[in-house]
Amino acid sequence: MWRLQISLFGILFAIVLMEATIIPSIWAPLRVDFFIGMIIGQIIYIPFSQGFPFVILSSLILQAFSGARLGLIPLLYILTFLAIEFLKNLVYLENTFTQLVMGIGFYLALMVVTAIFTDISLFEGKAASLIIGALLSGCVSPAMVYTVRRLQIAYE
Amino acid sequence: MGRSNTRVILLIIAAALILVLISLGQYSSSSAGISCVREGYLVFNKIITSPFTFIADLWKDYIYLVDTKRDNEELKKSNDALRVQSMNLEELRSENERLRLMLDFKAAHTEFSLYPASLLAQDITLVFKTAVIDKGSRSGFFVNMPIVNPDGVVGRVVAVSSHTSQILMITDPNSAIPALIASTRVKGIVKGTGGESLRLEYVRRTDDVKIGDFVVTSGLLGIFPKGLRIGYVKDIQVDERKIFADILLAPCVDMEKIEGIFGIGQDVATTD
Numbered sequence: 001m002w003r004l005q006i007s008l009f010g011i012l013f014a015i016v017l018m019e020a021t022i023i024p025s026i027w028a029p030l031r032v033d034f035f036i037g038m039i040i041g042q043i044i045y046i047p048f049s050q051g052f053p054f055v056i057l058s059s060l061i062l063q064a065f066s067g068a069r070l071g072l073i074p075l076l077y078i079l080t081f082l083a084i085e086f087l088k089n090l091v092y093l094e095n096t097f098t099q100l101v102m103g104i105g106f107y108l109a110l111m112v113v114t115a116i117f118t119d120i121s122l123f124e125g126k127a128a129s130l131i132i133g134a135l136l137s138g139c140v141s142p143a144m145v146y147t148v149r150r151l152q153i154a155y156e
Numbered sequence: 157m158g159r160s161n162t163r164v165i166l167l168i169i170a171a172a173l174i175l176v177l178i179s180l181g182q183y184s185s186s187s188a189g190i191s192c193v194r195e196g197y198l199v200f201n202k203i204i205t206s207p208f209t210f211i212a213d214l215w216k217d218y219i220y221l222v223d224t225k226r227d228n229e230e231l232k233k234s235n236d237a238l239r240v241q242s243m244n245l246e247e248l249r250s251e252n253e254r255l256r257l258m259l260d261f262k263a264a265h266t267e268f269s270l271y272p273a274s275l276l277a278q279d280i281t282l283v284f285k286t287a288v289i290d291k292g293s294r295s296g297f298f299v300n301m302p303i304v305n306p307d308g309v310v311g312r313v314v315a316v317s318s319h320t321s322q323i324l325m326i327t328d329p330n331s332a333i334p335a336l337i338a339s340t341r342v343k344g345i346v347k348g349t350g351g352e353s354l355r356l357e358y359v360r361r362t363d364d365v366k367i368g369d370f371v372v373t374s375g376l377l378g379i380f381p382k383g384l385r386i387g388y389v390k391d392i393q394v395d396e397r398k399i400f401a402d403i404l405l406a407p408c409v410d411m412e413k414i415e416g417i418f419g420i421g422q423d424v425a426t427t428d
Contacts (some may be wrong), residue, residue: 066281
């Protein structure tokens with residue numbers, strides 16, 4: 001269990017490096033969310049008792065790399081976790097296409113909710129980066145789910 | 157014996173005559189004999205040399221090409237290495253240019269204590285405009301420290317740890333800076349929009365504002381020293397039913413290309 005959790009946190013720091021440093025250095029307005037895929041992977045392959053604390057701790061770490069009001073990022077990711085946990089009973093999550101669609105959908109949902117919370121026009125000069133970011137987040141989600149699965153199998 | 161000697165002598169004479177004939181016509185293009193000899197020699201030469209030519213061509217076109225292929229690969233590698241080197245040199249050149257601008261800025265503002273830093277990470281959300289820099293309290297950074305670069309105001313420090321600081325950029329919707337229009341001294345508040353532009357608020361519609369006017373910090377509130385460039389007016393909307401004009405600014409700093417920045421130390425007079 002601990003080895004799995006440590007590996008997952010290692011991947012989380014790689015995600016931060018990608019999201020906060022590498023991708024913005026390529027195109028400053030672009031943000032790609034790798035964490036949604038990790039959340040889906042947690043729900044499918046990791047027990048709730050381990051997955052939920054991981055998401056809480058991870059979102060607190062991610063909060064350090066955002067100017068959002070304290071607690072907003074954890075709140076949004078915990079809501080995402082609970083929403084996907086609920087959808088687990090309705091949708092077959094192990095399907096790659098489903099993971100892709102969920103990656104896009106939740107990326108857009110998170111951005112819209114953040115924009116509503118902060119009363120910002122999300123589309124002012126950001127439409128292109130928003131759409132590309134959503135598509136890329138959708139593409140990386142199945143890869144992140146696969147990574148979680150591989151780790152879970154390796155340490156099982 | 158005498159007969160055979162005669163035959164030999166006749167043969168030598170005949171050969172000598174042939175040689176004389178050949179040599180007489182050697183510069184004559186119409187010499188059929190010479191031409192025949194040349195043509196014959198050509199055929200002979202071809203017959204004799206063609207197997208060797210074939211082997212030589214085979215060597216040159218196929219076997220030797222192995223080396224050529226290897227040479228080509230080596231040249232490609234060398235070319236790639238040179239291209240990478242060229243890119244590195246270009247990067248070094250631009251870094252040198254950036255550092256030179258920073259040094260010029262520092263030299264031009266001796267009234268400030270400037271603390272250099274570099275960007276470490278940017279905000280993970282699309283909505284907020286914050287960044288993490290690689291200097292913290294141990295390097296003299298503190299909360300509300302103004303952050304600038306040679307082009308103008310970047311933002312201010314909102315959180316600080318030993319070795320890192322989080323800065324709130326002026327384009328963030330939570331940012332507000334007291335400012336004034338440099339030419340007319342009309343005061344207002346510059347707020348971030350979350351996008352690429354800024355908004356200058358609380359400027360009355362009757363005030364003298366023109367497109368292209370520079371907006372600088374006013375020094376009120378004591379956070380930013382006065383006179384630092386923030387942006388210039390790019391759009392003005394006046395509604396007769398409103399007290400204040402809607403003024404949009406373009407920031408002087410290209411927020412998407414920030415690399416090196418300065419924090420301004422506390423020993424600065426900030427009041428207007």
